[in-house]
Amino acid sequence: AQSVTQLGSHVSVSEGALVLLRCNYSSSVPPYLFWYVQYPNQGLQLLLKYTSAATLVKGINGFEAEFKKSETSFHLTKPSAHMSDAAEYFCAVTTNTDKLIFGTGTRLQVFP
Amino acid sequence: GAGVSQTPSNKVTEKGKYVELRCDPISGHTALYWYRQSLGQGPEFLIYFQGTGAADDSGLPNDRFFAVRPEGSVSTLKIQRTERGDSAVYLCASSSTSGGGTGELFFGEGSRLTVL
Numbered sequence: 001a002q003s004v005t006q007l008g009s010h011v012s013v014s015e016g017a018l019v020l021l022r023c024n025y026s027s028s029v030p031p032y033l034f035w036y037v038q039y040p041n042q043g044l045q046l047l048l049k050y051t052s053a054a055t056l057v058k059g060i061n062g063f064e065a066e067f068k069k070s071e072t073s074f075h076l077t078k079p080s081a082h083m084s085d086a087a088e089y090f091c092a093v094t095t096n097t098d099k100l101i102f103g104t105g106t107r108l109q110v111f112p
Numbered sequence: 113g114a115g116v117s118q119t120p121s122n123k124v125t126e127k128g129k130y131v132e133l134r135c136d137p138i139s140g141h142t143a144l145y146w147y148r149q150s151l152g153q154g155p156e157f158l159i160y161f162q163g164t165g166a167a168d169d170s171g172l173p174n175d176r177f178f179a180v181r182p183e184g185s186v187s188t189l190k191i192q193r194t195e196r197g198d199s200a201v202y203l204c205a206s207s208s209t210s211g212g213g214t215g216e217l218f219f220g221e222g223s224r225l226t227v228l
């Protein structure tokens with residue numbers, strides 16, 4: 001069975017600071033990994049995905065994530081936070097079983 | 113519309129009542145998913161359709177929950193004898209492929225169900 005753990009339900013950063021949202025996964029077979037973002041009053045949308053190609057994945061809005069098998073991690077980063085990045089971020093895993101398993105989410109706050 | 117549409121956006125009902133939640137996926141998307149998101153939690157898988165058939169319903173919590181997709185497009189999630197614990201946001205997503213692998217799921221804004 002697969003699972004993801006997101007460390008930190010809330011993360012606060014200043015505008016312009018580094019954003020780091022942590023995700024660790026558990027899977028008995030090579031996983032596919034995703035980050036989704038949920039802005040207030042909007043549906044979840046895909047930020048980026050890892051599907052066994054390049055381990056460093058670039059997504060929308062300047063976000064990127066690196067798949068590290070040795071650490072079973074897929075942390076999300078952005079060099080410089082913007083006010084518009086304030087949202088809830090979800091890490092998810094699947095092994096091509098057509099069922100995404102989501103983490104509990106991390107709420108990102110950005111202060112001016 | 114261009115995106116996944118869910119109705120109603122909000123539903124308040126009394127314990128024991130029957131509820132239907134509707135999902136209209138992106139045109140042409142063959143795969144459709146239902147998830148449930150409780151407060152402070154991530155989305156929890158309920159059921160997945162490929163075309164008209166339920167390919168995986170392992171996430172339905174009990175037999176009070178049922179979903180259909182009779183023509184391979186619109187889907188309805190049906191909840192009988194609602195309980196207060198059913199209160200959550202019910203999310204629908206669609207995909208042009210079996211999206212859980214390498215594809216992308218497109219989510220609606222959800223239907224917020226409150227059971228009093």
